[in-house]
Amino acid sequence: MRYDDTYANAKFIPGGTDYPPRWAERAVAFRAALGARARLGLCYGPAEAGWFDLFLPEAEPLALMVFVHGGYWLAFGPRDFSHLAAGALARGWAVAMPAYTLAPRARISEMTAEIAAALPVMAGAVAGPVVLTGHSAGGHLAARMASADVALSAPVAERIARIVPISPLADLRPLIETGMNADLRLDAAEARAESPALHPRRSGTSVHVWVGGDERPAFLDQARRLGNAWACPVTIEPKRHHFDVIEGLETPGNPLMAALLG
Structure with missing residues (x-):
């Protein structure tokens, strides 16, 4: 298909196929070390994937960070990325990581609805401000929560301090011409409707886009x-590609964490 190589990542990253098993291994060790402060499988909705994991700092949480995982809406789950909660926990924040139904079982519009449904439940678990982030397809879903067309209750929307999409897919129209669309089932109408860059940003919602400087040109373009479209900051982090750009979430003093937590 026309854009298959354009949106491929692993084949253009040295050792790209080694990253997912390494993520999963680190995530398992992180949850084990956290013990009772890892509250797993909390329900937010009736779907099989209607759950989230909540990680708590040692003291009363200052606020809540939500991380939405990537994988082109086709792969992975929150428990492949549990270790990315480390930076926020070290700063006294709680971290929630929601699951969502993957394609082909769900369309992207349904995934957007699931994350919107998860938000009030996750926010209800921890007092204080809420910040959202997500990576790649998760960056898309995080950005959708800042789109004016996505209905959030006023109490939830008012608690969102900022949204930081990492390497997000912001215009889905090119993905129609990729092989993965056999499972995504995007048509022209849904691609437009689910593209954050084609919607106004919700009034009062702060957004800061983050992307790696060594990413594929398409991801730099998308960022x-x-x-x-939203007249918001875009940080291009030098010497980071699509798979290691998220590693900043593990370190409390990293610039990505500063952009996210303030």
Whole structure:
């Protein structure tokens, strides 16, 4: 298909196929070390994937960070990325990581609805401000929560301090011409409707886009497109590719964490 290589990542990253098993291994060790402060499988909805994991700091949480996992809406789950909660926990924040139904069992519009349904439940578990982030397809879903067309209750929307999509897919129209669309089932109408860059940003919602400087040109273009559409900052982090750009979430003093937590 026309854009298969354009949106491929692993084949253009040295050792790209080694990252997912390494993520999963670190995530398992992280949850084990956290013990009772890892509250797993909390329910937010009736679907099989209607659950989230909640990780708590040692003291009363200052606020809540939500991380939405990537995988082109086709792969992975929150428990492949549990270790990315480390930076926020070290700063006294709680972290929630929701699951959502993957394609082909769900369309992207249904995934957006699931994350919107999860937000009030996750926010209800921890007092204080809420910040959202997500990576790649998860960056798309996080950005959708800032889109004016996604209905959030006023109490939830008012608690969202900022949203930081990491390497997000902001305009889904090119993905129609990829092989993965056999499972995503995007048509022109849904691709437009589910593209954050084609919707206004919700009034009062702060957004900061983050992307690696060594990413595929398409992801740099997607990040800039969202930044231009929403007139929000775009940080291009030098010497980071699509798979290691998320590693900053593990370190409390990393610039990505500063952009996210303030």
